[in-house]
Every structure is written in C-alpha cells, then in structure tokens.
Amino acid sequence: MARTRTQVDRVFDALGDPTRRAILERMSKNPIRASQLVKPLGMTLAGVVQHLQVLEACGLIHSRKVGRVRTCRIEPKGLTLATQWLADRQAQWERRLDALADLLDDEDDASTSE
Amino acid sequence: MARTRTQVDRVFDALGDPTRRAILERMSKNPIRASQLVKPLGMTLAGVVQHLQVLEACGLIHSRKVGRVRTCRIEPKGLTLATQWLADRQAQWERRLDALADLLDDEDDASTSE
DNA sequence: CGCATAGTCAAGCGTTTGCTTTAGTAACGA
DNA sequence: TCGTTACTAAAGCAAACGCTTGACTATGCG
Numbered sequence: 138m139a140r141t142r143t144q145v146d147r148v149f150d151a152l153g154d155p156t157r158r159a160i161l162e163r164m165s166k167n168p169i170r171a172s173q174l175v176k177p178l179g180m181t182l183a184g185v186v187q188h189l190q191v192l193e194a195c196g197l198i199h200s201r202k203v204g205r206v207r208t209c210r211i212e213p214k215g216l217t218l219a220t221q222w223l224a225d226r227q228a229q230w231e232r233r234l235d236a237l238a239d240l241l242d243d244e245d246d247a248s249t250s251e
Numbered sequence: 252m253a254r255t256r257t258q259v260d261r262v263f264d265a266l267g268d269p270t271r272r273a274i275l276e277r278m279s280k281n282p283i284r285a286s287q288l289v290k291p292l293g294m295t296l297a298g299v300v301q302h303l304q305v306l307e308a309c310g311l312i313h314s315r316k317v318g319r320v321r322t323c324r325i326e327p328k329g330l331t332l333a334t335q336w337l338a339d340r341q342a343q344w345e346r347r348l349d350a351l352a353d354l355l356d357d358e359d360d361a362s363t364s365e
Numbered sequence: 366c367g368c369a370t371a372g373t374c375a376a377g378c379g380t381t382t383g384c385t386t387t388a389g390t391a392a393c394g395a
Numbered sequence: 396t397c398g399t400t401a402c403t404a405a406a407g408c409a410a411a412c413g414c415t416t417g418a419c420t421a422t423g424c425g
Binding site: 150217 | 256260263264266267268269272275276278279280281325327330331333334336337338339340341343344345347
Binding site for chain 3: 268270294295297298301302318319320
C-alpha cells in the first residue's frame, strides 16, 4: 500500500538533496533561469531541470516560462512548511522538558519536608 | 572526489526520510527505546537501529545504553541547525523583495513626473 | 531562411538506500 | 543455569535516485 505522500514529505525529500539545496541557495539571492545553473552545478541542462521539477512539485519554488526561457524563483511558503514542522518538534520536546522540571521540583519539595 | 559532507548536509539527508521523521515525532514527545519502535514502524529491529544510527550520526538524537537497553532522545541542536539554514534562505529572499520594492517605488516616483 | 539557444521528453544505467535475513553477543529474570 | 530479551554486525537484494544521452520542439536572431 503506497501511502499518500503529504506535502511535508515531499518538501523534506526535496531538501534532502545537496544539489537542490545549492539551487535554493542561489535562488534565495536572485530568480534564475534553468540554463544558468548548468555551469555552476557541473551537470547537463536535463539534470538541472529534473531537480527544478522536484522543487516546484513540492512548492519550494515557482517557475514561469516566457518565450523559450523558464525563470524560477523561491516560494517562501514551501520553506515555511519545513520550518513549521521543525518548530513543532522542538516545541514539543521543550514542553516535555518543562513538565519534567516541574515534576522534579515537586519531588524536591516533598523531600525537603521529609 | 567525494566532497566533504557538512553537518547540515547530513541533517537534511536524515530528515529526507519519512520513517526517520516519524521517529523524531515520537521522540519529541518522549525518549524511547529502539525495540519500542519496531511495532509502530512495522519493520525489524535491525531496520529501526539503522535509522537511529543515521539520526545520531548527524546529531539529531542522542542515545545512551544502560544494560542491554539503548534509550534515545531528541537533540534540539540538530533541529536548530536545519531551522537556521531555512531561516537564512527565507531572510535572504525577503531582503531581496524589499530591495526590489524600494526600486519600484523609485520608478513610480519617476513615472509620476512624466 | 538557417542556425543557435532553451527547454522538454523518454530511455537507460550505475550507485545509493532502505530494508531483510542470518548470526552473533550481552544482559536480565526465573 | 537456561531461556528470553535487546541489541549489534554483516551480507544481500530490490527499488529508488541522480544523472546522462539522444531525439525532439519552439523561440529568437542575423
């Protein structure tokens, strides 16, 4: 049974590849055309485009074709999705630590009264 | 030449797998033993341990063995590393948009005087 | 028009990944 | 002490992934 992949799944999957992160780093400075990534990434245009497709499919970038040129830019909402997931985990963990601290405090109180 | 993988590389690589994210979700609620993940994840203990090794190698979790039991907990610093990378990209992109907005404002000023 | 540029599409290929199985070690519990 | 539990280590395998090549379409330009 192939479980339905959520958008968070696809976003983190996309971010898991170093080449795609390199693309995002460049794009966070400026929008860019596919062909402009060929030389810096040291791969063929076809390879670059495949990465761009992954990034666009999960909502991390947006692209628009004008004439024969496809220009891509960052889609901040995609990044937010990932940030949110991480923040949730971190918050949950810290909530746990707080609860634990409270518990220990109570035990200290109890022990001091013994 | 295999380029030296940074810790950020390894963290995002680890986060790219849905099973490992599921592990982190559970662990953000409570520390957990390897064997406790076998049933919920529907895989062998050996498989679980391999995921735990990846998570520990990149600093997303910490584990300690007491007797024959290995207990694992979230390592918030690892999460912070990922969050930071995302925040940097987002900040850079928004800085760009601001600069662009300023530029357009200037052009508006110019055009109104035509 | 004729040629170069920019991208698309599909097939193929080597490597990596996620998992299993098998075999082993060490600790706990009756 | 004996059996069970909890993990570790290594080998193997199918599927997924990243990338290339080759063929094609469409746009821009002298």
